[in-house]
Amino acid sequence: MPEKIHIKTLTEQEFSDFVLKQKESGFRSKQIYEWVWKKKAISFDEMTNIPLSLRQQLSSSFYCSSIIDTEEQISKDGTRKYAFSLSDGSIFESVLIPSKGRVTACISSQIGCALACRFCATGTMGFVRNLDFAEIHDQIIMLMRFSSQYFNIPLSNIVVMGMGEPLLNYENIMKALTHISDKNTLNFSPQRITISTAGITEGIRRMADEAIPFQLAVSLHSAIDSKRRQIMPLANKHQINDIIKALQHYYKKTEKRITIEYLMIHNFNDTFQDAEELALFCRNFPVKINLIPLNNITINNLKGSSPENINKFAAILKSKNIIVNLRQSKGVDIMAACGQLVKNKNQNI
Numbered sequence: 302m303p304e305k306i307h308i309k310t311l312t313e314q315e316f317s318d319f320v321l322k323q324k325e326s327g328f329r330s331k332q333i334y335e336w337v338w339k340k341k342a343i344s345f346d347e348m349t350n351i352p353l354s355l356r357q358q359l360s361s362s363f364y365c366s367s368i369i370d371t372e373e374q375i376s377k378d379g380t381r382k383y384a385f386s387l388s389d390g391s392i393f394e395s396v397l398i399p400s401k402g403r404v405t406a407c408i409s410s411q412i413g414c415a416l417a418c419r420f421c422a423t424g425t426m427g428f429v430r431n432l433d434f435a436e437i438h439d440q441i442i443m444l445m446r447f448s449s450q451y452f453n454i455p456l457s458n459i460v461v462m463g464m465g466e467p468l469l470n471y472e473n474i475m476k477a478l479t480h481i482s483d484k485n486t487l488n489f490s491p492q493r494i495t496i497s498t499a500g501i502t503e504g505i506r507r508m509a510d511e512a513i514p515f516q517l518a519v520s521l522h523s524a525i526d527s528k529r530r531q532i533m534p535l536a537n538k539h540q541i542n543d544i545i546k547a548l549q550h551y552y553k554k555t556e557k558r559i560t561i562e563y564l565m566i567h568n569f570n571d572t573f574q575d576a577e578e579l580a581l582f583c584r585n586f587p588v589k590i591n592l593i594p595l596n597n598i599t600i601n602n603l604k605g606s607s608p609e610n611i612n613k614f615a616a617i618l619k620s621k622n623i624i625v626n627l628r629q630s631k632g633v634d635i636m637a638a639c640g641q642l643v644k645n646k647n648q649n650i
Contacts, residue, residue, distance in 0.1 A: 380632030403457035411465025437477035468504025502547035509554035518560035565606035576617035
């Protein structure tokens with residue numbers, strides 16, 4: 302018996318061919334297609350206007366969602382973390398973050414991560430594998446459903462800032478997000494989708510050249526190469542000048558303001574000199590900077606900057622007319638904050 306495949310891998314023509322093979326009316330293929338791509342179905346049983354016999358045929362040939370199990374943890378601040386289990390036994394995590402009438406989904410692009418940044422627990426897993434486009438899409442659909450179920454509002458924003466480096470899984474992440482934002486499916490605004498990279502310059506250039514409509518964020522964490530190399534091994538290949546050139550190319554092509562993510566690490570990247578170097582970096586293109594307190598994890602000896610140092614750092618940048626936002630971490634108590642995602646449960650990280 303042939304192995305089941307994910308129904309999201311079918312083209313519209315293949316939907317039609319399958320329906321006709323079952324001797325069903327041709328309009329059924331459109332109905333099924335809408336259930337899969339517009340109505341966020343995760344089970345063939347939900348397709349209530351499809352005859353039972355056809356649903357049974359669908360179930361015997363395809364699976365409707367790649368996610369076979371879900372575990373949930375709830376933070377005291379309302380953040381919800383989900384561990385999604387896949388059929389091959391792999392587990393990855395995603396987060397729903399409520400804030401002032403909005404809900405943001407922080408999604409993953411890979412299981413584990415090859416970059417091994419010192420401040421990030423995900424890197425301790427190593428790289429397991431990429432999520433395929435259907436798995437990424439299923440993840441978003443689940444989070445959309447949970448947003449409506451638990452917060453009573455539709456999902457507001459999507460940030461690709463969970464496990465993995467999205468620009469090292471370029472085709473799958475772009476295909477999934479394109480389906481989510483397609484006007485003929487869910488019509489989720491591309492302006493409310495942000496892809497965060499640690500600085501994969503070829504991926505940044507490709508986003509520009511392909512006119513990718515989503516927002517771009519860069520996890521910089523230092524504008525000084527020697528410091529960046531101490532906490533981000535990829536900085537040995539993707540140096541500051543290379544990132545500047547890639548972002549200049551990106552801005553020239555897209556005219557989009559770039560978000561710079563900057564973890565504040567005590568006595569490491571929070572000095573006057575660090576602020577000055579960051580300001581010089583930001584002269585090259587319009588930016589906004591998110592300053593994020595480091596979320597402590599026990600695998601390293603890094604500590605978060607004090608509120609006083611963060612405020613001083615922000616003041617230096619603001620004095621140079623740079624847009625600066627101070628981000629407050631959410632979900633720290635359930636290991637759901639920036640840099641804390643690892644496998645599926647609280648661990649001693």
